[in-house]
Amino acid sequence: MQSRSALAALGFAAAAVAALLLLVARGPSREPRASGGERPLVTMFRPILVAYDETGAKVLEIVCRVAKIARDGHTYLIEGLERATLFREGEPAMVLRADSGSYNEITRDAQLSGNVKALSADGFLFETDVVSWVYRQQAVLVPGALRLKFGEMRVQTESARYSLPDQILECPKAVEASTTEDRLRGDRLRVEGKAHRAVLQGNVTVASAHGVAMRGNEVWYDYAARRAWTAGEVQVTYRSVQATSRNVEYLAGDNILRCPERVTATLGPDQLSADSLIVDGVRRRAAFNGNVKIVFEPESAEARLAALRRPGGRRG
Numbered sequence: 001m002q003s004r005s006a007l008a009a010l011g012f013a014a015a016a017v018a019a020l021l022l023l024v025a026r027g028p029s030r031e032p033r034a035s036g037g038e039r040p041l042v043t044m045f046r047p048i049l050v051a052y053d054e055t056g057a058k059v060l061e062i063v064c065r066v067a068k069i070a071r072d073g074h075t076y077l078i079e080g081l082e083r084a085t086l087f088r089e090g091e092p093a094m095v096l097r098a099d100s101g102s103y104n105e106i107t108r109d110a111q112l113s114g115n116v117k118a119l120s121a122d123g124f125l126f127e128t129d130v131v132s133w134v135y136r137q138q139a140v141l142v143p144g145a146l147r148l149k150f151g152e153m154r155v156q157t158e159s160a161r162y163s164l165p166d167q168i169l170e171c172p173k174a175v176e177a178s179t180t181e182d183r184l185r186g187d188r189l190r191v192e193g194k195a196h197r198a199v200l201q202g203n204v205t206v207a208s209a210h211g212v213a214m215r216g217n218e219v220w221y222d223y224a225a226r227r228a229w230t231a232g233e234v235q236v237t238y239r240s241v242q243a244t245s246r247n248v249e250y251l252a253g254d255n256i257l258r259c260p261e262r263v264t265a266t267l268g269p270d271q272l273s274a275d276s277l278i279v280d281g282v283r284r285r286a287a288f289n290g291n292v293k294i295v296f297e298p299e300s301a302e303a304r305l306a307a308l309r310r311p312g313g314r315r316g
Helices: 002-026 298-309
Strands: 042-045 048-052 058-069 075-088 091-097 100-104 110-120 124-134 139-150 153-163 168-171 175-178 182-186 188-192 197-208 212-222 227-229 233-238 241-246 249-251 256-259 263-267 270-274 276-280 285-289 293-295
Touching: 058 100, 075 110, 175 188, 182 212, 233 256, 233 276, 241 256, 241 276, 263 276, 270 285
Parallel strands: none
Antiparallel strands: 042 058, 048 058, 058 075, 075 091, 075 100, 091 110, 100 110, 110 124, 124 139, 139 153, 153 168, 153 175, 168 188, 175 182, 182 197, 188 197, 197 212, 212 227, 212 233, 227 249, 233 241, 241 263, 249 256, 256 276, 263 270, 270 293, 276 285
16 A cells, blocks of 8 residues: 555656656746747757758857747747857858848748848948848848948948858849948949958949049949049049040049040040049049140140130239
């Protein structure tokens, strides 16, 4: 009789321990329902979720306040994302923060939403509302508007794609950008993180606060050296000078524009040509150098001579 009582007591104690362990694993039962009206199976507090590739190398690490495993058993619903780190060859390549997100441990894909901020090891920062990490593409996708910063450049555009292996950020839609003194526009943008340079393409315009402007189809910008250049034909405007040349270089830090190849230009009604042109925006001057030729528009030349012949006019 005593042995039966002891066994019954032991069985009750074991059931109580099992129920306690299940309660700890599930957490409180008052969580809100997951999408589709289903209740999460398990809630984890302050977990660290880690994804590895086929070779065992770490590719993603997520640290958050709460993660709930959905009914499918492999989707984690994330609240209070503190850090999501993407790895390239074992080293952190990008760190993201957001309000919430989800992670699928089978596909190793993740989606983050709400006040998303991302900082790459390449040195650029962007802010947006929604970001997706697609493991098979090894890419971060931004479907909506974003604000991007690299060097002193500030960019606003719609949608972007960052390739983790190539370290290239592509913005395929119209771009508006600015530095401390310059304004830039283009149809699309590519940022090459490894080389610390960017290229604006399609109907590109660059305008400085000192009145120097250039327009072309493709303009490169080294954001470490604050230097822009183009290999194609470019139209340069400075005050009343309208010039056309190739291989133009713009030193943003010094506000100096150089046209080292043959230049054709107009100055009001007159036409000029020279071997090179330098525009100094700070000193507010332009200099044509080498084999300079000026063709005065006839009416303009006669007007100047008439002005010199007037009483008191200066003779030159």
